[in-house]
Amino acid sequence: AQSVTQLGSHVSVSEGALVLLRCNYSSSVPPYLFWYVQYPNQGLQLLLKYTSAATLVKGINGFEAEFKKSETSFHLTKPSAHMSDAAEYFCAAPSSYGKLTFGQGTILTVHP
Amino acid sequence: NAGVMQNPRHLVRRRGQEARLRCSPMKGHSHVYWYRQLPEEGLKFMVYLQKENIIDESGMPKERFSAEFPKEGPSILRIQQVVRGDSAAYFCASSPPGRQQTGTSGVYEQYFGPGTRLTVT
Numbered sequence: 001a002q003s004v005t006q007l008g009s010h011v012s013v014s015e016g017a018l019v020l021l022r023c024n025y026s027s028s029v030p031p032y033l034f035w036y037v038q039y040p041n042q043g044l045q046l047l048l049k050y051t052s053a054a055t056l057v058k059g060i061n062g063f064e065a066e067f068k069k070s071e072t073s074f075h076l077t078k079p080s081a082h083m084s085d086a087a088e089y090f091c092a093a094p095s096s097y098g099k100l101t102f103g104q105g106t107i108l109t110v111h112p
Numbered sequence: 113n114a115g116v117m118q119n120p121r122h123l124v125r126r127r128g129q130e131a132r133l134r135c136s137p138m139k140g141h142s143h144v145y146w147y148r149q150l151p152e153e154g155l156k157f158m159v160y161l162q163k164e165n166i167i168d169e170s171g172m173p174k175e176r177f178s179a180e181f182p183k184e185g186p187s188i189l190r191i192q193q194v195v196r197g198d199s200a201a202y203f204c205a206s207s208p209p210g211r212q213q214t215g216t217s218g219v220y221e222q223y224f225g226p227g228t229r230l231t232v233t
Contacts, residue, residue, distance in 0.1 A: 036224075043116070043203055043224040044155075090155065097168045098207065099145060100222065102155040 004033075004091045006103035014111050019078040021106045023065075023091030026072065033074045034092045034100070035065055044090065050074060061085070086110045114139065116206050116225035117186075124231045125194045133189040133228045137206030144187045145222060146179060149201040158202075161187060194232045203227045 007022040032051055036044040048059025055067045065076045091103040117136040125131050137144050146158040160168040161181035181187040191198055205222035
């Protein structure tokens, strides 16, 4: 069964520092992977998606993720954190009928 | 184009009462998914519906929970005889038709509503 694991339930960075949120997947060949962001008391917003077209995927708000099959990883990065990036981030993979399996989530805190 | 709408945004119920959560998908979307976000447990799939059909309810608790998506009107997630453990955020997501099993770049993309936060007292 498809599953995703996010390493680190909390990540704290300083404003302007690199953001790295980790996601590993398990499956023979995952056709699709997603990163979603959830701001407090809001729904989920799609940040970016991997669809086998390119291993480096660029998303909104300056985020990007690289699909690495050899490492079964799809880590999310942003070169320079902004205060507005503080939120919870979820890695997700679809399975049968498109239902999403989510990682446990990583809460990103950005310090001034 | 309005996004996915859910109401109410906040719902308080006493133990034993019924909770009805509504979801209106994006215009043109005929597929609805419900997810539940429990504290410390993350987001979990509950049910997938198309108009008038339940396609996958593998994530639904066996008792007290039901869902529907009628031909007209919103999708409804119904919880009977609520218990404190039902307190959670419930999210609805919708997707366009024909993008659940194919290899297009838009496949599996789901658009989420703001959620309904259910509190059982």
